[in-house]
Amino acid sequence: MATHLITGASSGIGAAVTRRLHTRGDTLWLLARNAGRARELAAEYPGAHTLVGDLADPGRLSWAFGHQSPPQELDSLLHIAGVVELGPIGDLTPKIWNEQLAANLVGPAELTRLLLPQLRLARGHVVFVNSGAGLNAHAQWGAYAASKHGLKALADSLRWEEKPNGLRVTTVYPGRTATPMQEKVHRQEGKEYDPALWIDPESVAQTILLTLDLPRDAEIQDVTVRPGS
Template sequence: MTVTSTPAPTALITGASRGLGAAIARELAATHELLLGARTADALAPILAELPGATGWPVALTDYPAVATAAESIGRLDVLVHNAGIADLGTVVESSVEQWRSTLEVNLIAVAELTRILLPALRAANGHVVLINSGAGLRANAGWASYAASKFGLRAFADALRLEEPTLRVTSIFPGRIDTDMQRAIVADERRDYRPEEFLTPETVAGAVRTAVDTPRDGHPTEIVLRPR
């Protein structure tokens, strides 16, 4: 009798070089073939050394011709985790047109375009799209207008994609503030002491991604909201 093994599912994680993206990669490494995205190969070197079974996928997500070329070899994709993003904060009066454009470009438009390009591969696998949103995607605070607008838009994109692509699962994850290098920069701008215990750990949020991905196929986890205790 010939026994054929089922290949491991494939997951592409953007922004995987450090912080939350690296934590998600570690969480999925045992069960998935990983494609790890970042802007440069050098940025990916540490996580690829840690997870030698993973494959680097270095491309700037706002370079759309380069993204299309990089995606050509992906014929089937079980999980797409949109984690890459920026937080360039400021009040409305302080925020320039360039800041609004760059925030929306990275946090929303690049997500939509990468998803569009990979839809054939996702459809082939009846795949799962996981979008790392933010508490700012549920409410807007003073000084966070452009960032919140990008995250509100990301939620709308997920809701529309879920309706348009009924063979896919689409999960928006709304974490509170996470203990990462990005968070340290934000707190420094707020001119207060950094206290890691105030924030979620990357591992906790990565665990929520794992929970969504592992949900049996008869269930569709549409939204997960996490807050620091």
């Protein structure tokens, strides 16, 4: 039975992964942005542990964890939470840039830093759920894509640095997935949203579990998931 810490467990891909790991009896630690959400997650997943910390305010994560009891050993850290705000570069304010960089890049970097001792102890696995925007940037996606390109760099550097400690690092690049975030993206794009056209979150969750369950003699470093025909 493995121990996992998951961000973004409340919806979309994160919820799909959490359900699967909870069903098979693994030990779960779920990061919630506030105490109210932590109570909701604890009720939804009996037996799961919760930690309160806001990825959008990475400078306070260390303080928050200092007032709680994080896991002593960790088999995997699953970075699934994220935020998106579209707009042309000419209209994006520093506030919009900073919000996306904090939640999508600096927050995951700080959370990883804080939990590296537990991950090293277990020779664990760090999984970053990125985006197709982490590989290619298009019009209106500048700030979000910049945060996700940075997340790719974070994962690649971490992989090299932690290889001597036995850590595995995987980045998953999902295409458009039928989640509440995707619904928001369609509204911002002025398009009708049909979830049937996009990847089911369960398909991405299955991919993530494949990377986690791979025997120790192999590592999936990068995997791209795209909508089927």
